[in-house]
Amino acid sequence: MSHIFIRHIVSNHGWPKELVTDRDKLFSSRFWQAFMNKLGVKHKMSTAYHARTDGQIERMNQVLEAYLRAYVNYEQDNWSELLPTAQMSYNSLKTETTKVTPFFANFGYEMSSRRGWDSESFVPRAHIRAERLTEMHQTLRDELTFVRDRMSRYYDCTRSTAPIFKRGDKVYLLRRNIKTKRPSDKLDYKKLGPFKVLEKVGTSNYRLELPKGMRQWPTFHSSLLEPAPKNARIDNKVETWNEGDEFMAEGIMDSKIEDEKSSTMSNGKVTDTKAIHGNHQNTCSTSRKRLKTGIARTLTDRSRQLLQRTRR
Structure with missing residues (x-):
């Protein structure tokens, strides 16, 4: 990722003062932070499960997705070929905020337009190709302008005033994209908490005091928070699952032999007995050595049982 960053960003635009990314493991790793x-680049990561953290990026992505959706072929395998044309069309459009094109804001001059044809170097095939690109570029500019204006009107109409919380306030956290350790997701609570607000981060994000059982990033957007009564008790017993959680198996509960002749096990499932809630079982990863030892012990016990039955 660092090589791609230098090749496509730094080499064309220089070192940025700030960089806004999502919370992918590549950007949240110790290597990337270091x-x-x-x-000397100030790295800002977007709020989890809130695509509107950076409105400019979100709106641009929607416009580009609308363009690709309209011009991509049936197999959808030529989208990468359309990106340069989409980038050129978008960079030549004036934005409502700056009143200039992104190209002018970046380089200080406008993108050069197509010049007249040279009759002496006229080649029919090249002429058709160039005319097609010019026509597509103009069509894309019109389409992108329409989509951008439509997205802007829709976003402004549906956007409501964000609630304001102070340090020490109690809030409920909407359980979107958060999986608790309860067996049924449909019967689970729609809200978690209440939790205490520690501080305000940015313009509309808040850092909450979460219990130890919640392995979540403590910063959430205000759209995921609802005010709680002042006399509500703080919930410190919430436990959630986090992607990438691994558990050490206490033992193999069952095994399955696919091929009796070779006496091998193709698949082995282990269960964390400490994390069983009803019939909810979690497939866990464990070391190969311990898994092989458990399989051998299971096969040995079954062999002894079969031998005892034969002797009887």
Whole structure:
């Protein structure tokens, strides 16, 4: 990722002062954090499960997706070929905020337009190709302008005033994209908490005091928070699952032999007995050594049982 960043960003635009990314493991890794600190780049990560953290990026992505959706072929395998044309069309449109094109804001001059044809170097095939690109570029500019205006009107109409919380306030957290350890998701609570607000981060994000059982990033957007009564008790017993959680198996509960002749096990499932809630079982990863030892012990016990039955 660092090589791609230098090749496509730094080489064309120089070192940025700030960099806004999502919370992918590549950007949240220690290497990337140290890389940004060493270069003096202020790294900002978007709020989890809130696509509108950076409105400019979100709106641009919607416009580009609308363009690709309209011009991509049936197999959808030529989208990468359309990106340069989409980028050129988008960078030549004036934005409502700056009143200039992104190209002018970046380089200080407008993108050069197509010049007249040279009759001496006229080649029919090249002429058709160039005319097609010019026509597509103009069509894309019109389509992108329409989609951008439509997205802007829709976003402004559906956007409501964000609630304001202070330090120490109690709020409920909407359980969107958060999986608790309860067996049924449909019967689970729609809200978690209440939790205490520690501080305000940015313009509309808040850091909450979460219990130890919640392995979540403590910063959430205000759209996921609802005010709780002042006399509500803080909930410190919430436990959630986090992607990438691994558990050490206490033992193999069952095994299955696919091929009796070779006496091998193709698949082995282990269960964390400490994390069983009803019939909810979690497939866990464990070391190969312990898994093989458990399989051998299971096969040995079954062999002894079969031998005792034969002797009887």
